[in-house]
Amino acid sequence: MAISSYELHGERPLYAYYGSSMFIILTLGLLGNTLTLIILFHPHHRKKRMTSMMVNLCAADLLVCLLGYTVAVSYNTTDFANTGEAPVLCFWLAIVNCVTGLASIASLTAMAVLSYRGIARNEFSQQNRMSRKLEVLLISGTWIYAIMLTIPPAFGWNRFIPIPSRISCHPDWYSSKLSDQAYIIYLTLFGFFIPLLVIICSFTGIYRYIKNTSVPQGMADGSAQERQRRSIRKTLKIVIAMTMAFFISWFPYAFSSLVGSALGHESISPAYSMIPELMAKASVIYNPIIYVLLNAKFRLTLLNMLSCSWNRVGDNSTDDSDLDNGSTSGGQEMFRNTVGIGHAREA
Secondary structure (H helix, E strand, C coil): CCCCHHHHHCCHHHHHHHHHHHHHHHHHHHHHHHHHHHHHCCCCCCCCCCHHHHHHHHHHHHHHHHHHHHHHHHHCCCCCCCCCCCCHHHHHHHHHHHHHHHHHHHHHHHHHHHHHHHHHCCCCCCCCCCCHHHHHHHHHHHHHHHHHHHCHHHHCCCCEEECCCCCCEEECCCCCCHHHHHHHHHHHHHHHHHHHHHHHHHHHHHHHHHHHCCCCCCCCCCCHHHHHHHHHHHHHHHHHHHHHHHHHHHHHHHHHHHHHHHHCCCCCCCCCCHHHHHHHHHHHHHHHHHHHHHCHHHHHHHHHHHCCCCCCCCCCCCCCCCCCCCHHHHHHHHHHHHHHHHHHHHC
16 A cells, blocks of 8 residues: 555654755755855965865765755655655665765864874974875765765665655664674764764863973963964864764764664654754754854955955954964974973073
8 A cells, every 4th residue: 555645754744844944954054065165265264274174074065965955855745655665866865965974974083183193293294284195085085984884785785764754764773684783883883983982082182282281481471382372272172163063963863773773663753753863964054153153264254255355364363273374383383382492491
């Protein structure tokens, strides 16, 4: 017996709520990430150390909006009950959502590790921006990593199925087959817990470094070293805020899916399953907001762009961070100043 779209989506008010919420997320995600991408290619921002990874994050968010969320509209306005167990659009939605989400996790992990190596281990380059070779390796690596974690269901290791509310699709978390459960372990271990552990370790190392690095006596509060310390802290606030926003968005979905996998069936009702799904999808709107709130020069560039003053960046702003000056160059200046003071005292 065929199932109607009404039965698939439950009560119409909930379906309307999901549709209106997705419209808001899609609009804000496209607008915010498009503006962010334009600003990151501004001459003042595009040569900074973290810009390439920020562009990669924007690209992932834009791709899921354009190739995933727009397709979801078609998926949810058509009766797919008669198209078989694995309709093409269901498969496509799952692939796009998984690949872009995992690429974002990999980008945030890379940013955390770069911050740690640049600040805590004094591994500084002579220029603000990473070498082109390293950028290509990091960006291509994030997408290869995401594809390697996502593609197995296409070859029979697990499968993609509709989520309980039937508004989107995901891997089969509820299968009792040992091989399917092995894929879930593989996906969650390498796609969530290991990146989270790496990020926590990186930020812990940075915190210890900053805590144990004191300003030498005799250095004024307005000295170059103190300014660079403030720059590093501002950089970390942005990277940490981006990471926390992403994981907070995805945690309810990951938790409910893992509980469902342990139980062997859906852990929450179809109606309530919309909530973690929407929270995860809303992750595309947070990064532009974080950039605007925590980075003065990014905010000023945006205002100048909107007022058609593209070439005016606002050099009078003192709110610098790696997104403006590069955390590694800031740490390098701190290191040089500290060494120089030590040599002077020895003399």
